[in-house]
Amino acid sequence: MLKAISKLFSKKPQEPAAPSMSPADQAAFDKGREISQAQTAEIEHFIGWRFEQIRTGYLNVIQKQFDSGRQQEEYSPLLVARVEYSLYLKHVQEAQDALKAEVYQTFHEWSDLNRELAVEDIIEKWLDTILSDRFLDLRIAGLKVMTDNADILKTADDNWRRKFPDLAAAQPLD
Incomplete structure (x- = not known):
């Protein structure tokens, strides 16, 4: 009796099986995934291509600003x-927003x-995540430029x- 009860409680609930698709639905699903x-x-x-251009330019500018500040x-x-780093952060945010707009403009044919x-919502969340990650790296790289200049600035x-x-x-x- 105890064995029977323990078997009842030890069974894991099974997840419902995914509904089966017709071959036509499966083909459409696969095509959607491919697209x-x-x-x-x-x-x-x-x-990646545009970000590298932005990254190189912004890091050069922040270094020049620190140099001229000295x-x-x-x-x-x-x-x-x-002040320059604070402005740098503001400009990085503006660049992130501009790159997002540029992506939508460049790939406008996919909007429909x-x-x-x-x-659309999934693509926007994905794009926001990709851009946030990249531009966080740029913010941190700018901070690294500032800390690399700390001794000479001091x-x-x-x-x-x-x-x-x-x-x-x-x-x-x-």
Whole structure:
């Protein structure tokens, strides 16, 4: 009796079987999957190509901004670097939004198909995830540029504060 009861409780509930498809439905399903995979692969390739251009340009710009911040004499080089990184983050977000719009513009011919297949929301969530991941990496890379410049910025700031004590008093770091 105990064995029978333990067998009842030890059985795992079976998941319902997927409904079987007719050969025509299966062929349509397979074709949809093929189209979807081709579409996402093409979009990922485009994003990779465009993102590398954006990444290289933005990292060069932030480095130049840090360099010029060390050369100017009106403001604390460290404060300039903080402001520049803050602006960098804003520009990176704008670039992310612009690349998303560019993807939609470049692949506009797929909009009708996506609407017909009722996958617009899925495509948008996928695109947002892909872009968020890429641009998070760009934000972090910009922060790395800033930390790589930390010692030279600190030295420049110390020198600036000695050279311009009145300006330094008006521009505390905290």
